[in-house]
Amino acid sequence: MEIGRIIEPVCPAAARLHPIAPASIMNRLSDPLSRPRIWAIGISRLRDLFHDIAAEYDGRAELQLVSRGYAEAVHEIEAAGAERPDVIVAAGSNGTYLKARVDVPVVLVNPTGFDVMLALARARRDGASVALVTYGETPPEARRFATAFGLDLQFASYRSAQDAQACVLDLRERGVDAVVGPGLVTDLATRAGMEAVFLYSRASVRAAFDTALEVAQATWNEATRRQRLDNVLQHLRDGVAALDAQGRVEAINQRLAAAFGIDAAAAVGKPLAELAPELAASAPDTEGESLESVRGVSYVVHRGPLAGQGGASGMVLTFQESRAVERLDRTWRSRPRAQQFVARYRLDDLIGASPAIDNVRTLVRRYAKSDATVLIRGESGTGKEMIAQSLHGLSARRDFPFVAINCGAFPETLLESELFGYEEGAFTGARRGGKTGLIEAAHRGTLFLDEIGEMPLPLQSRLLRVLQEREVVRLGSTEPTRIDVRIVAATHRALTDAVEAGEFRADLFYRLNILNIALPPLRERPADIAPLAAELLVQAARREPRLAARLGSAARAARVLEAVREPFTRHAWPGNVRELQNVIERIAVELAESGEGDEGGEGGEGREGGVPMLSVDTLRAIAPEVFDDAADAAGAMTLRQRSRRVEADEIRAALDACGGDRDRVCRMLGISKTTLWRKLNAAG
Incomplete structure (x- = not known):
């Protein structure tokens, strides 16, 4: 019988399952109609037995019979390319040979004890002297079986085709009439003129096929799991490599392979130190992170353990470009902040038509186009924060945070942590995870430092560095954080006097005093007092339900206040707009009380829209400080x-x-x- 190359479908139905186009396991995973690909490799009688039962597995597997043995079978498997089998079924020396030389799972057909007994019984009918020939060592169970039943058997074994031929010839010389063994042995025995009984049965072949299907399913499940993990790995923004305990690459994503000029598919199984010595040398010696420079690019490199059944059996390396970290940080900090970090006032909210106020509006519109630091000077209550918010609202930073902090409202230690933030554990009571400082919170926006003249000297030096370097260092940290903020400062103090007295740093003053806006006190723009008072009365009326419906316009409010225009204009208003607002609040409460229950209409005598006209006597009763002559005399001061x-x-x-x-x-x-x-x- 010629042993040649035979590759054929086992039946017409199986022929339809053979794919024409090459496809790997990974490519077939997404096809719900795809079946495990099993090759049954056998020659002679084993091949015939494969063919007899193949139809039973039609529809469960793509079953292909290959009549080729040893080296030729290995070559056939390697030449299949993408159509390689998922599992191989073989027997005897041929199966053992394949198992040691191909990277495809090989399931061996193993005869059962019943197979041996049945074959021996048949052989005893055909010959007086019987020999059992097996591949490898004779199983001890066969010898014990022969002894127990008093069988006169001879035992022989072989390890190669040449051994098998010599073994058969030796048995013939020793007078053996019948041989029980695998297909190769039975073929050789037949050629030698001896009776031969095939050792394998249909049951043992079915068991091998069933095992092959289980192995194929497990292989597919593992391939599916690896495919999912590989998809996750390839979609990571960072470069990732997994190494075994010997430093060989188990997995590497395309991002890292491309960055270091490595073929990701060819790298698996090879030592990383040989593929990319520079990459291997940049890995931290122990678990943790380090900042490394590889090929001129800075990376944050993290090393972690790769856990196995017996503990750590390798390591995982992640490479994250430091520029990507900075971009992500800038993106996160650039998001518009919560409502407490927004500007509420606009330049239109600045009431007044005096030349001094018109000049302030002109400066605000001009300075809003710049990113230079602005110093706003003016007495308390002149509206410095309104001007700061107006600058922010007209600038290119208007969609980003406006963060305001009063430098005189916090103790030194608390002000430092509020401004600069802190790391976890920086001091007793520090918030878990640390805290972002207000300077960082204002990233891409505006930081308004009110009452800058009250800032303690130690913090002035830290603020100076922020202005110079545009970076901030949190308390408890050693790494600076880049920031992009515009600084607007305000003070009611004469900072030049504070500099002379050593209470304010001269270098910080010159850093702040780049663009300058001086707000005039209310007493220096008397023409604006009446319209400002009317607008404030309208705002107060909105907060007073008893007035809201009857006093809705500034013109109507101005007529209600007409009688007190002169005292308002003559008063020095040392508290400026804040003082005027307080007086107006008192007036609103008084008007609501005096007008409650009246049905006065529009144009009624002594009334405006049902609201009583405010008299000088009433004003004197609720706000006597407006008539303080000493306060009026202060208007002559510089x-x-x-x-x-x-x-x-x-x-x-x-x-x-x-x-x-x-x-x-x-x-x-x-x-x-x-x-x-x-x-x-x-x-x-």
Whole structure:
């Protein structure tokens, strides 16, 4: 019998299942009609047995019979390319040979004890002297079986085709009439003129096919799992490589392979140190992160354990470009912030038509086009934050945060953490995970530093670095964070005097005083007081339900306040708009009380839209400070004199509150005793 190449479908139905186009397991995973591809490799009688039962597996597998053995069978498998089998079924020496030389699972056909007994019984009918020939060592069970039943058997074994031929010839010389063995042995025995009984049965072949189907299903499940993991790996933004305990590549995604000029498919199974020495050398020695430079690109490299059944059996390396980290950080910080970080006021909210206010509007529109730092000067209550918000609203940063902080409202330590933020564990009571400072929170937007003149000296130096380097370092951290903010500062103090007194850094003052807006006090624009008071009364009426329906326009509010225009204009308003707003709030409450229950109509005598006209006597009763002559006399003071007097008034108020304890006042105001004495004397 010629042993030649035979590759054929096992039946017409099986022929339809053979794909014409090459396809790998991975390509077939997405096809719901695809079946496991099994090759049954056998020659002679085993091939015939394969053919007899193949039809039973039609529809369950793509079953192909290959009549080729040993090296020729290996070549056939390697030449199949994408149509390689998922599992191979073979027997005897041929199966063992294939198992050691191909990377496809091989299922061996193993005869059962019943197969052996049945074959021996048939052989005893055909010959007086019987030999059992097996591949490899004779199973001890066969010898015990022969001894137990008193069978006169000879045992022989072989390890190659040449051994099998020599074994058969030796048995013939020893007078053996019948041989029981695999297909190769039985063929050789037949050629030698001996009786031959095939060892394998249909049951053992079916068992091998069933095992092959289970192996194929497990292989497919594993391939599906690996495909999903590979998809995850390839979609990661970072470069990832998994190495075994010997440093060989188990998996690598295309992003990392492309960055280092490695063929991802060819890299699997090879030592990373040979593929990319520079890449291997950049891995941290222990678990954790490090910043490495490879091929001129900075990476954040992380090393972690690759867990196996017995613990860590390798490592996982991730390479993240530092530029990508910075871009992600900038994107996150560039998102519009919550409502507490938005500007509510617009330039249209600035009431007044005096030349001084018109000049302020002109400067705001001009400076809004620039990113330079702005210093807003003016007495308390002149609307410095309104101007800062207007600058932000007209600038290119209007869609990003407007963050305001009063530098005089926090103790030094708290102000530092609020401004610069802190890392986890920076100090006792620090929030878990740390906290973003207000400077960082203002990224891409505007940071408004109100009362900058009250900032403690140690923080002034840190703020100066922020202005110079455009980076901030959190408390407890050593790594700076890049920021893009515009600084707008405001003060009611004469910073030049503070510089001379050593209370404010000169270099910080010059950094802040690039663009300058000076807000005039209310007493220097008397023509604006009446319209401003009318607008404030309308706003107060909206918050007072008893007035809201009857006082809805600034023109109507102006007529209600007509009688008190002169006292309003004559008063110096040391508290500026804030003081005027307080007085207007009192007026709104008074008007609501006096007009409640009346049905006065539009144009009724002494009324405006049902609201009583405000009289001078009523104003004197609810706001006597408006008629304070001493306050009026303050209008003749210079700007510096007025600023000093306001400071002295605040110091005296603090002394009253502290019962004259100067040490306590100095601590509360953050000034020295010398400064306290000098400011009180300077104000007279």
